[in-house]
Amino acid sequence: MSTLDNRIDFYPTNEYRGIKYRRGRVLPFGATLVPNGVNFSVFSSASTSCTLVLFNKNEEEPYAEIPIPDEFRVGNVYAIIVFGLDYENIEYGYRMDGPYDPQNGYRFDKQVVLSDPYAKAIGGRDKWRDDSNLKRNYPFRSRLVFDDFDWEEDNPLETPMEDLIIYEIHVRGFTSHPSSGVRHRGTFAAIREKIPYLRDLGINCVELMPIYEFDEFEHSRENTNTGDLLVNYWGYSTLNFFAPKSGYAATGKYGMAVDELKTLIKELHRNGIEVFLDVVFNHTAEGDHRGPTISFRGIDNKTYYMLTPDGYYFNFSGTGNTLNCNHPVVRNMVLDCLRYWASEYHVDGFRFDLASILGRAQDGSPLNNPPLLESLAHDPILAKCKLIAEAWDAGGLYQVGAFPAYGRWAEWNGKYRDTVRKFLKGDHNTVGQLSQCMQGSPEMYLHRGTTAGINFITCHDGFTLYDLFAYNEKHNDANGENNQDGCNDNFSWNCGCEGETDDPGINILRHRQIKNAMTILMLSQGVPMILMGDEMGRTQKGNNNTYCHDSEFNWLDWSFTKKNFDLLSFARHIIHFRRQHPILRNKEHYSNRDYKESGYADITFHGTKAWHADWSESNTVFAFMLDGHHAKNGFVKDDTIYVAANMHWDALEFELPQLSENRKWYLSVNTSMAPPETFYPLQCEPVLENQSGFIVGGRSVIVLIGK
Amino acid sequence: MGFTVKKEIFEKYIAFTLCGSLDSSTAPQFNEEVRQVILQNPQTLVLYVDELNFMSSAGLRVLIFAKQKLGTAASLILVRPQEQLLETLRMTGLIFSVSIVDQYPE
Numbered sequence: 001m002s003t004l005d006n007r008i009d010f011y012p013t014n015e016y017r018g019i020k021y022r023r024g025r026v027l028p029f030g031a032t033l034v035p036n037g038v039n040f041s042v043f044s045s046a047s048t049s050c051t052l053v054l055f056n057k058n059e060e061e062p063y064a065e066i067p068i069p070d071e072f073r074v075g076n077v078y079a080i081i082v083f084g085l086d087y088e089n090i091e092y093g094y095r096m097d098g099p100y101d102p103q104n105g106y107r108f109d110k111q112v113v114l115s116d117p118y119a120k121a122i123g124g125r126d127k128w129r130d131d132s133n134l135k136r137n138y139p140f141r142s143r144l145v146f147d148d149f150d151w152e153e154d155n156p157l158e159t160p161m162e163d164l165i166i167y168e169i170h171v172r173g174f175t176s177h178p179s180s181g182v183r184h185r186g187t188f189a190a191i192r193e194k195i196p197y198l199r200d201l202g203i204n205c206v207e208l209m210p211i212y213e214f215d216e217f218e219h220s221r222e223n224t225n226t227g228d229l230l231v232n233y234w235g236y237s238t239l240n241f242f243a244p245k246s247g248y249a250a251t252g253k254y255g256m257a258v259d260e261l262k263t264l265i266k267e268l269h270r271n272g273i274e275v276f277l278d279v280v281f282n283h284t285a286e287g288d289h290r291g292p293t294i295s296f297r298g299i300d301n302k303t304y305y306m307l308t309p310d311g312y313y314f315n316f317s318g319t320g321n322t323l324n325c326n327h328p329v330v331r332n333m334v335l336d337c338l339r340y341w342a343s344e345y346h347v348d349g350f351r352f353d354l355a356s357i358l359g360r361a362q363d364g365s366p367l368n369n370p371p372l373l374e375s376l377a378h379d380p381i382l383a384k385c386k387l388i389a390e391a392w393d394a395g396g397l398y399q400v401g402a403f404p405a406y407g408r409w410a411e412w413n414g415k416y417r418d419t420v421r422k423f424l425k426g427d428h429n430t431v432g433q434l435s436q437c438m439q440g441s442p443e444m445y446l447h448r449g450t451t452a453g454i455n456f457i458t459c460h461d462g463f464t465l466y467d468l469f470a471y472n473e474k475h476n477d478a479n480g481e482n483n484q485d486g487c488n489d490n491f492s493w494n495c496g497c498e499g500e501t502d503d504p505g506i507n508i509l510r511h512r513q514i515k516n517a518m519t520i521l522m523l524s525q526g527v528p529m530i531l532m533g534d535e536m537g538r539t540q541k542g543n544n545n546t547y548c549h550d551s552e553f554n555w556l557d558w559s560f561t562k563k564n565f566d567l568l569s570f571a572r573h574i575i576h577f578r579r580q581h582p583i584l585r586n587k588e589h590y591s592n593r594d595y596k597e598s599g600y601a602d603i604t605f606h607g608t609k610a611w612h613a614d615w616s617e618s619n620t621v622f623a624f625m626l627d628g629h630h631a632k633n634g635f636v637k638d639d640t641i642y643v644a645a646n647m648h649w650d651a652l653e654f655e656l657p658q659l660s661e662n663r664k665w666y667l668s669v670n671t672s673m674a675p676p677e678t679f680y681p682l683q684c685e686p687v688l689e690n691q692s693g694f695i696v697g698g699r700s701v702i703v704l705i706g707k
Numbered sequence: 708m709g710f711t712v713k714k715e716i717f718e719k720y721i722a723f724t725l726c727g728s729l730d731s732s733t734a735p736q737f738n739e740e741v742r743q744v745i746l747q748n749p750q751t752l753v754l755y756v757d758e759l760n761f762m763s764s765a766g767l768r769v770l771i772f773a774k775q776k777l778g779t780a781a782s783l784i785l786v787r788p789q790e791q792l793l794e795t796l797r798m799t800g801l802i803f804s805v806s807i808v809d810q811y812p813e
């Protein structure tokens with residue numbers, strides 16, 4: 001019988017110190033299992049030679065170093081197939097020889113064993129905060145992975161963008177607190193145990209903060225006041241773009257992180273929940289010229305990084321270096337990487353950290369037509385993936401509303417965040433802007449539809465929603481930077497007392513403000529995103545930059561599900577309300593016209609007097625009505641929805657628009673009321689006794705349904 | 708720690724009894740045994756693993772191979788796995804692909 005294994009090209013031609021090998025295949029890059037062996041392929045444009053270095057796991061020194069013969073190089077790619085390897089126990093790397101001439105961009109050092117930019121798994125941090133090999137030479141060694149995972153019938157869900165409700169999660173923070181009650185805290189497996197919670201909450205997409213392999217010990221230091229070890233907790237510092245973080249897997253120590261993550265994604269999909277990854281292609285963990293040489297710097301410094309004319313690193317990321325994303329080789333790596341995660345891990349979408357860097361030329365200048373962004377937008381494998389940009393960078397490029405979208409890209413809507421925060425704290429001159437935000441920001445995204453904007457009030461970077469109403473100022477002393485780090489423009493309001501208080505009036509107001517915020521977020525057009533724990537009043541004690549804390553600053557305290565049950569039950573209600581009402585999820589912007597001839601325009605604006613919105617500078621109240629005939633841009637019929645938000649300190653009476661066709665107003669939400677009258681379950685809403693007016697409490701929001 | 712595998716063919720199922728340590732050095736041998744029996748299209752493959760003290764990722768990959776080769780209509784049954792193996796199956800999600808029982812046949 002003729003099988004693949006019997007082909008002559010899968011047998012060795014050469015031998016070096018007992019290890020058999022032959023000429024390899026130049027594509028794909030990385031290490032690929034082939035019959036009888038492993039194909040290694042690596043690009044380097046300016047090196048003079050390349051040596052493949054093989055280690056046994058857990059051994060300090062390599063057991064073999066195979067100089068790749070020059071005749072095995074095609075163009076700038078070295079490729080070799082090595083036979084008889086113990087797939088489970090080997091680790092590998094490369095030594096690249098070449099010029100060391102930093103001024104001209106070359107930093108080759110053949111003393112260093114480099115990890116493979118295309119490695120699918122990386123050793124060295126198998127277990128979170130295990131410091132046993134901190135002093136090891138070349139700790140970040142490349143490993144082999146298998147692509148034999150049984151996905152059964154699973155595929156990316158392809159949920160329409162306008163129907164998504166995103167929930168931002170830090171893998172470790174979500175379940176590390178002892179109160180989480182899971183078996184393997186802080187892991188992919190633990191998130192799987194919490195899927196029922198996510199389902200009940202009603203979200204249908206989780207966005208995982210960075211899960212590419214990173215080093216939690218990077219820049220780690222002791223807080224001299226508390227003795228706590230401050231670490232690279234958030235993980236926005238990538239060691240390798242293709243490898244999942246092993247320390248996030250309960251099975252990382254067994255080399256099964258890939259399987260554990262895939263199982264999590266498969267189970268989330270089975271429960272109707274999409275998975276987005278927060279990807280960091282703007283820089284790497286190698287830092288500036290003083291940083292460690294781990295991979296890219298030693299493989300091909302001049303290709304992978306944006307360099308100044310004198311060979312130093314441009315720093316548009318604020319972290320020391322900038323990935324040279326629009327170099328054709330790096331562009332292909334980014335594309336290969338995303339294709340890999342989409343096809344091999346069934347990932348549904350990506351959020352790009354500091355994405356404006358992806359639109360910079362190799363000299364750092366902004367491009368009008370960035371080839372990388374265009375390639376990603378038109379890529380056939382990524383065709384159904386959601387692409388979301390954090391549309392700014394640390395070099396001053398701010399592109400919210402103007403990110404090169406190519407009909408595909410969405411953006412984190414920072415303007416939405418700031419406007420809603422200002423409105424909620426009662427700032428003047430916000431109502432006009434708020435009306436744009438609640439429509440999906442047509443002033444910015446008129447021709448891109450509502451889904452161009454990801455609406456959020458909070459994210460990992462900044463205050464939590466509770467802290468937004470408990471602190472006027474940031475309190476970042478625990479970060480050990482003299483409270484100089486973190487954003488100063490928080491647009492927060494402490495409701496009368498800085499931090500925790502026993503004052504029941506203040507605590508009631510804070511909870512009401514959280515409910516107001518959730519209501520505005522869920523009733524806005526666009527794609528809402530919730531920060532993990534905001535639904536239960538998670539606090540970071542006023543710290544708005546908790547990037548370095550592996551502690552209760554960041555760990556979700558699940559006892560809050562009981563302590564703040566009113567918040568959680570409200571969040572569940574308002575999320576399910578959004579899912580129940582298609583009028584809240586139009587893909588195209590409202591036209592302010594009655595194109596369904598229902599007697600009402602799709603959206604109308606009101607104030608304390610029906611049909612009379614007050615756009616004056618000092619106004620702090622806002623009301624609008626969505627006509628259900630125009631749901632899903634007129635293709636679906638829904639109830640009519642009326643929302644009134646009163647950010648004045650005292651109660652005000654709102655005149656209600658009159659409904660046609662013998663329909664009546666029913667009360668769904670009134671945030672000024674104490675539970676159980678804050679909201680009414682779907683389909684159990686009481687009819688209003690007074691159909692022509694409603695007194696809305698101070699700093700409160702009501703939601704009515706017309707049916 | 709050695710590894711032994713014993714194969715038994717019954718009318719309605721095929722069984723392996725595994726003892727010792729199933730790791731990268733022994734997994735290829737077991738994988739080949741599995742590959743051979745799957746050629747007979749068994750509807751049930753039973754693994755007696757109560758004396759299997761250790762299974763590395765290479766061993767787990769044999770289970771993945773076996774399950775996918777057997778197909779969705781056939782069963783892969785593990786009899787009395789030790790707690791460490793059971794926990795690894797849970798963490799990786801492989802537990803969804805196999806049946807765990809205390810004895811077979813019942």
